[in-house]
Amino acid sequence: MLDIKFIRENPDIVKNACRVKNFPDVVDELLLTDARVRELKTITQTMTAEKNKISREIPTASDKAPLIKRSKEISDEIANDMAELASQEDKLNDLMHRVPQIPDESAPIGNDDSANIEIRRVGTPRKFDFTPRAQWDLLDMNNWWMPEKIANICGTRTYCLVGEAAELELAIETYVIQKLISRGFTFIECPSITKPQTIFNAGHFMGSDLNIMNDDVFMLTGTDRCLAGTAEIILNSLHADEILPESALPIKYAGFSPCFRREAGAAGRDTRGLVRFHQFNKVEQYIFCKPEQSDEMHELLLNNLCDIMADLELPYRVIANSTGDMGFNKVKMNDVEAWFPSESTYRELGSCSSIGTFQARRTNTRFRENGTNEVKFVATLNNTGIALPRALVPVIENHQNADGSVNIPKCLQPLMGGRTKIGGKH
């Protein structure tokens, strides 16, 4: 959600944002509705003030009857205008919820990911002196998963890790959580069951109608709850309706949760391997800060993820996502992609996003500024810490040996009982 004053004063900037982000432009209708709402507020408030004045006079009046009569008349007049005001306010709210966040000037303009720009590349894809195996072959030969069996039991897009691979997933999670804790993040285990409103407050629905669920959300039949697609939405609401002291900022959270996505729009994609599932585990980085700190925090979050890529000894690159690719609520977005040898390409492992005050306006999360004592909305940012089991793919593919064993990155060895490699015939 944007500031209504900003929309009034900068309609052209907002219209442009709708255009480059591919969302319908409702700005003109919104401004008309806003004007009517303000007009009706002025009228009803003036009348209510008069009614309140009369109500205060009644207890001590010698002749109450005429005052009561007049008060009743005013009430009737107010009721009419209030009815229209309520419907106009509903309409205004709905329109406000349809206005996308303004993208940053630095973001490439474009309709989709084809307009994304690679901004840096770190590490060099390894030259194998043997024919490297794809993830599924490594998983098969080491008995690290059971794809057919688990698909029969649980359905498609579920996974089940076995033995050393399961250990490795847990080790990576633990490593990332500990790393973020060491960098001042507070570790939070988040629920996955939540209310649709929470998802809406994170800006993950385009419109305001909660009945039109995003294709990616699982509703829980017979309840008013759904499954969260990411800990981000829980973390976002953690300080809803609070006024934080400026000294508390920035607040940094590392949230861990199972994540649930319907993947309705991805039919047929990534059906093999450990890339795309209805349920997966993710460590999410999340920051509340002052708006002027946002760019600095964005770099901090991005660096954390890049450092994690480096710790896992993976070649990776950083992408500047285009306006059409970044989504409804974002100011700017940088994907981090790791090298997948089996596909000879870089694939997304994480996504770093600046949201500005967009989410904070929906959750009403604010802070009191030192000196001026003014109450302002905080800015929020999020980035992946690590998403599993997807991150397992480049780890096992890049670090594989000719015998099918996999070298464990140094940073994980202490968490794997000191082993330096797993799998193969050892």
Added chain:
RNA sequence: GGAGUCGUCGCAUAGUUGGUCUAGUGCGCCACAUUGGAAAUGUGGUAUACCGGCAACGGUAUCAAGGGUUCGAAUCCCUUCGACUCCGCCA
């Protein structure tokens, strides 16, 4: 799931026979006074949102949320949400 108690201004509380409650008090916090400095004490202040206004300021709303009764609701009625206590069930 069953039974009961309860949700008031940052915290703790008063207020529930509807009308000086534009919500009192204590703590906390801020300013000033007092002091060599501090403590203690005293005095004053202490919310958010929106509307109007250049501003000073004025107005409206908010006593969990929503709706209702009434000229008038923190106070009465209904619904929802949440908390606590017992019982049942369980990790």
